[in-house]
Structure formats: C-alpha cells, structure tokens
Amino acid sequence: MAVEFDLVVIGNNTAAISAAVAAARLQARVALVTLQLDFKTNLENATKLELSSIYNQALTQVAQFAYKIDNAANYGIYLEDYSHKSQSLSHNQLTAAWEWAKGVVSTIEEQHSLAVLASLGVDVVAGNGEFCRQPHLAFVVRNRHLRARNYLIATNSRPVIPYIDGLETTGYFTAANFQQSLPQKLPQSWIVIGSGAAATEISQVLVRLGASVTLIVRGARILPQEDVEVSQLVQAQLEAEGVCILTETKVEHIKRIDHKKWVLAGNKAIEVDEIFLAVGSQPNIEGLNLEGVGVKINRRGIQLNEKLQTTNPRIYGCRDVIKGYQFAFLADYEAKVALKNALFFPIYKVNYRGIPWAISTDPQLARVGMTEAQAIRRYGKDVMVLRQYFQSVSKAVIMGETTGLCKILVRRNGEILGAVIIGAEAGELISAIALAMRQKLKISAIADLPHISPTLSEIVTQTAAEWNNLRLSNNTFLQNLLENFFNVRRSWSS
Structure with a gap:
C-alpha cells in the first residue's frame, strides 16, 4: 500500500x-x-x-x-x-x-x-x-x-515548574500564561525566580512599567553562562533601574496571607503581589x-x-x-x-558554528560562538581578546546609548572563535560576525570592511581593527623593522 x-x-x-x-x-x-x-x-x-x-x-x-x-x-x-x-x-x-x-x-x-x-x-x-x-x-x-x-x-x-512548597496553591505566572492571565492593572510588587534570559528580561520590563521587582537567583550571578563582565554589566543595569537581586538564594516556601503572597527566600520573608517563574523549559x-x-x-x-x-x-x-x-x-x-x-536524501547536517542569538535586555546582549573562558580553555595563549566600548562610537554618543562593549575572540592567525556584544542594537550588529564565522572568514575581512559613519556598526570594525594593533604591539621584531624602514626613507628624502 x-x-x-x-x-x-x-x-x-x-x-x-x-x-x-x-x-x-x-x-x-x-x-x-x-x-x-x-x-x-x-x-x-x-x-x-x-x-x-x-x-x-x-x-x-x-x-x-x-x-x-x-x-x-x-x-x-x-x-x-x-x-x-x-x-x-x-x-x-x-x-x-x-x-x-x-x-x-x-x-x-x-x-x-x-x-x-x-x-x-x-x-x-x-x-x-x-x-x-x-x-x-x-x-x-x-x-x-x-x-x-x-x-x-x-x-x-x-516551562519547567520546580517543586516549591506552597507554589501551586498560591499561584504564579510563567511565560506561557503571562499574556492570558495578567490583569489590566499591573500588580505592584513581583518576585521573579530564575537567572537566565527570560528572568532578566521580564524583571526589567516589570520595573520599567512601574512595579517593584525582586529577582531571586540560586547561583552567584545572573546569566551564569556568559562572561563575568557581561553578566555583571547586565546585573548593574537592572539594579540601577531598581531591581533587587538576591544571589545564592533558594526559595524555600510560599504561602498566601490575606491578599498577599509571602515568599521565604533564604533567610528573608518577602511580601509580594505576584510571582513569575522563569527557570527553564x-x-x-x-x-x-x-x-x-x-x-x-x-x-x-x-x-x-x-x-x-x-x-x-x-x-x-x-x-x-x-x-x-x-x-x-x-x-x-x-x-x-x-x-x-x-x-530528499539524508545528507545534510546541522552546523551550529556561527549561529548568533540575543537576549532582549536593555542594553541588548548578543553572542555567537565561544565565551572568553571557553576559548582560553581550548586554545590557551593562542587566544587574543579584542575589545571596544560603545562610548568610543560616534553614533552611540549621539543616541545617548554609550553603555556596552563589543568583544571578539580570535586566534593569532585571525580565526574568529566567538564574540559578544552588549549595547544598543546588539542583535543586529552580531550578524556580521556570525556570517564571517559561518563562511570561515578571518577577522581581517571585518577589519577591512568600510562601515557607514556615523553608525553603530562601526564598533564591529573598530573592534576587529584591534587585531592588527595587538599583533603589532606584541611583535618587537616588526616594530624595529618598521622603525628602521621609515628612518631610511626619511634619510633618502633629505
């Protein structure tokens, strides 16, 4: 048949x-x-x-x-x-x-x-x-x-729903029911449980809409899969906007008293209107x-x-x-x-190299490839870290979006291992680096590509250009050769 x-x-x-x-x-x-x-x-x-x-x-x-x-x-x-x-x-x-x-x-x-x-x-x-x-x-x-x-x-x-004593009887929000269940009047106080992308995003949204937010994290920091300096920058931004972040804290028990929810987190009892779970899927x-x-x-x-x-x-x-x-x-x-x-025929394979992604915090965080720790663990001293800050980009200064950085990880031969951008439009900017990685282009291809000015994309070119600067500063022989070359040329001119 x-x-x-x-x-x-x-x-x-x-x-x-x-x-x-x-x-x-x-x-x-x-x-x-x-x-x-x-x-x-x-x-x-x-x-x-x-x-x-x-x-x-x-x-x-x-x-x-x-x-x-x-x-x-x-x-x-x-x-x-x-x-x-x-x-x-x-x-x-x-x-x-x-x-x-x-x-x-x-x-x-x-x-x-x-x-x-x-x-x-x-x-x-x-x-x-x-x-x-x-x-x-x-x-x-x-x-x-x-x-x-x-x-x-x-x-x-x-969504993953962890077992927390009293959670089911008191009720909670997740990404799946937030749209359907959120009342027209925003609850004034929230506890967000989680450390990843969803937890950081929703915490910032809620606090910007005027709510009081406490973010409870079991580990030492938010976004634990990211470089420390990146996660610390996001954490500092959330705290500056009013999010209270409790790290190395476990939620032990939740109960309802009158119309409020009480959350026992570590040694603190916190009174809130609503709870948002964002611990994974x-x-x-x-x-x-x-x-x-x-x-x-x-x-x-x-x-x-x-x-x-x-x-x-x-x-x-x-x-x-x-x-x-x-x-x-x-x-x-x-x-x-x-x-x-x-x-057709099963001959095609997935290639995860060079797949970028972004977290929609503000400033936005985008990454492709390895983190700095992963790159050093694998390639050791062969890794070069190229870094530029948004405050050095004219367009970012014009926009008032100077918070953030671009970091590109390369080997000394120019092979791109990974990159992270945290700043305005990071999700758009990371694509050029991701394309270069997927096409196996060296960092010099990005450094030599002229970008329209003033635009935010200049930060990618400026960061890539650091490769030549670092190579020159670390190569004493080449520095001496260049110095002698120009000395000779100057003597000819005279």
Missing part, C-alpha cells in the same frame, strides 16, 4: 508551520498535525509559550519607550506632564499597552491561519495523536492513520508513543543525530534550545535541515 504523504509534520510552532509550507511549495504532499481539538484553540494554547515570547518582546518595546520618556531630560527635553518613575503606568496607559502587544501577536498569528495554510496545499489535521508501528508506521489522529515516507516532530517546549513530547516506534529520549528531549534523525531514521526532530537558552529561530533552522533530509 502506497504512503499517503511525503511528510507528516507534528507540531504547531513557527518551525512546524514553516516546514509544512516549504514542503508544499516543493510540490510534496504534506500534512500538519496540530495536536489539538481545533486549529484556533491550538494556536491559542499549545503555541502560547512561543507566542508569549513575541508578546513579551512587544511589552519590552513599550517598557523601553516609557524608560526613554522618563529620561528625556538627558536629551534636553522636559516632559512635565508625564512621569511614572514613582508609580506604575495609569490604568488607561497600561490597558493600551496590553492591547497593542496583543495586536502584534494577532497580526503574526494571521500569517499562520488555517485558510492560508490550506491555500498553500497543506493538509491540516487537528487533534491529539500518537505513533503506531503496526501494521505500518503511521501517526494516528482520531482513528485516521497518516502514512508518510518520513515524519518531522516540531512540538513546543513548556522542557520539550513537550509526552503522549506521542515515541518509545513504541523506537525513538529514544534523553534529558535534552528526543535523541537526534547530526542529520536530525531520531533513532528511528524515518522520524526527524528539531528543538529550540541553544546554550541553555530557548530560541524559536533555532528550531526554524533545524526544521529546514530536517526538511531537506526527509524529502
């Missing part, structure tokens, strides 16, 4: 939808299983963690505007009628901000509507399902056996009967090889976690590789 589809995609995030659309455009027969009772409910619930990221980015934009208005005097502009430093946004302002953020999400949702997918030739199958082995490998949804040559699992992640792959079709699962989720095949070679997968952070774009990249292997 012939298979019905060339590919069955299981999932409902942008990676799954993009893969299904791309397969249809290649004239393949493709089904997209949305794992819910109906497509709309699925988008509103099963994809809410990914959509909440977009929603939170929109709120970040609102918070940045509010912050800039508060600091307009730095530019010689005095807005006497507006200030929210001592109080949160008004009810009307906050309502408008929520609605604008929701509108952003709705606009993006429309791009993935059922009508759009159907018009492109994608067979959307709504409902819960699982793999079966007999009589043939298939994915079963409502007694319908979807038989395909290959399958792609692209399900979402969900985990793959949402339960109920698919993966073990029944020979797919192995490890602590990271589905076990995948370099071609993104599971231990059942007809079933492919993709995930959205890199360096411990969750990013939807990574799943999109993996889905593209898996799609080519599933539709």
Whole structure:
C-alpha cells in the first residue's frame, strides 16, 4: 500500500508551520498535525509559550519607550506632564499597552491561519495523536492513520515548574500564561525566580512599567553562562533601574496571607503581589508513543543525530534550545535541515558554528560562538581578546546609548572563535560576525570592511581593527623593522 504523504509534520510552532509550507511549495504532499481539538484553540494554547515570547518582546518595546520618556531630560527635553518613575503606568496607559502587544501577536498569528495554510496545499489535521508501528508506521489522529515516507516532530517546549512548597496553591505566572492571565492593572510588587534570559528580561520590563521587582537567583550571578563582565554589566543595569537581586538564594516556601503572597527566600520573608517563574523549559513530547516506534529520549528531549534523525531514521526532530537558552529561530533552522533530509536524501547536517542569538535586555546582549573562558580553555595563549566600548562610537554618543562593549575572540592567525556584544542594537550588529564565522572568514575581512559613519556598526570594525594593533604591539621584531624602514626613507628624502 502506497504512503499517503511525503511528510507528516507534528507540531504547531513557527518551525512546524514553516516546514509544512516549504514542503508544499516543493510540490510534496504534506500534512500538519496540530495536536489539538481545533486549529484556533491550538494556536491559542499549545503555541502560547512561543507566542508569549513575541508578546513579551512587544511589552519590552513599550517598557523601553516609557524608560526613554522618563529620561528625556538627558536629551534636553522636559516632559512635565508625564512621569511614572514613582508609580506604575495609569490604568488607561497600561490597558493600551496590553492591547497593542496583543495586536502584534494577532497580526503574526494571521500569517499562520488555517485558510492560508490550506491555500498553500497543506493538509491540516487537528487533534491529539500518537505513533503506531503496526501494521505500518503511521501517526494516528482520531482513528485516521497518516502514512508518510518520513515524519518531522516540531512540538513546543513548556516551562519547567520546580517543586516549591506552597507554589501551586498560591499561584504564579510563567511565560506561557503571562499574556492570558495578567490583569489590566499591573500588580505592584513581583518576585521573579530564575537567572537566565527570560528572568532578566521580564524583571526589567516589570520595573520599567512601574512595579517593584525582586529577582531571586540560586547561583552567584545572573546569566551564569556568559562572561563575568557581561553578566555583571547586565546585573548593574537592572539594579540601577531598581531591581533587587538576591544571589545564592533558594526559595524555600510560599504561602498566601490575606491578599498577599509571602515568599521565604533564604533567610528573608518577602511580601509580594505576584510571582513569575522563569527557570527553564522542557520539550513537550509526552503522549506521542515515541518509545513504541523506537525513538529514544534523553534529558535534552528526543535523541537526534547530526542529520536530525531520531533513532528511528524515518522520524526527524528539531528543538529550540541553544546554550541553555530557548530560541524559536533555532528550531526554524533545524526544521529546514530536517526538511531537506526527509524529502530528499539524508545528507545534510546541522552546523551550529556561527549561529548568533540575543537576549532582549536593555542594553541588548548578543553572542555567537565561544565565551572568553571557553576559548582560553581550548586554545590557551593562542587566544587574543579584542575589545571596544560603545562610548568610543560616534553614533552611540549621539543616541545617548554609550553603555556596552563589543568583544571578539580570535586566534593569532585571525580565526574568529566567538564574540559578544552588549549595547544598543546588539542583535543586529552580531550578524556580521556570525556570517564571517559561518563562511570561515578571518577577522581581517571585518577589519577591512568600510562601515557607514556615523553608525553603530562601526564598533564591529573598530573592534576587529584591534587585531592588527595587538599583533603589532606584541611583535618587537616588526616594530624595529618598521622603525628602521621609515628612518631610511626619511634619510633618502633629505
């Protein structure tokens, strides 16, 4: 019996939808299983963690505007009628901000509507399902056996909920329910639990919207996977804006007294209105009967090889976690590789070298490749650290965005090992370095590339140019040779 589809995609995030659309455009027969009772409910619930990221980015934009208005005097502009430093946004302002953020999400949702997918030739199958082995490998949804040559699992992640005594009875927010559950009036006091990207981002958003925020971190610092100077800079910015950060602190117990929540953190009892959990995510792959079709699962989720095949070679997968952070774009990249292997021949491999990512704090943090500690651990004294600060960039001074730095790690032969940028538009600026890494270009290629001036991108060129400066300062022979050369030329001229 012939298979019905060339590919069955299981999932409902942008990676799954993009893969299904791309397969249809290649004239393949493709089904997209949305794992819910109906497509709309699925988008509103099963994809809410990914959509909440977009929603939170929109709120970040609102918070940045509010912050800039508060600091307009730095530019010689005095807005006497507006200030929210001592109080949160008004009810009307906050309502408008929520609605604008929701509108952003709705606009993006429309791009993935059922009508759009159907018009492109994608067979959307709504409902819960699982793999079966007999009589043939298939994915079963409502007694319908979807038989395909290959399958792609692209399900979402969900927030990790740690066990804390009293947490479930008192209630809490996560990235997945923040959009749906947040009241129109912003709660005045928050505790955020976590140390990673989501925790730092939401802490800054809340404090900029006028709330009181305490960030509780179990380790010695926030963003522990980053270089110390980078995480310390972000931490200093949060503290300067009013976030109270408690490091090396564990939440022991939570209880509700009257209308307040009390959090026992270390030796402190803290009274707050609301709690936000941001301690990580985990793959949402339960109920698919993966073990029944020979797919192995490890602590990271589905076990995948370099071609993104599971231990059942007809079933492919993709995930959205890199360096411990969750990013939807990574799943999109993996889905593209898996799609080519599933539709044609399994010869393509994922290449994580040179994949950039960013954390939407303000200033923004972006990184690609190794950290300084990782580079030195691997290459030792062969590592050169190139560094420039935003305060040396004319455009940054004009914008009043002088906080931050660009650091590029290279070997003495010019090979780029990694880079981190913290500052205005860091997520945009890191792309040039990432492209150079993926194309295996040396740092000299960036140093020799003229940049428009004044622009923020000059910081990348200025940092890259430090490679030649450091090489010259460390090469006594070359310095002496140059000195003698110009001495001789000067004597000729006379």
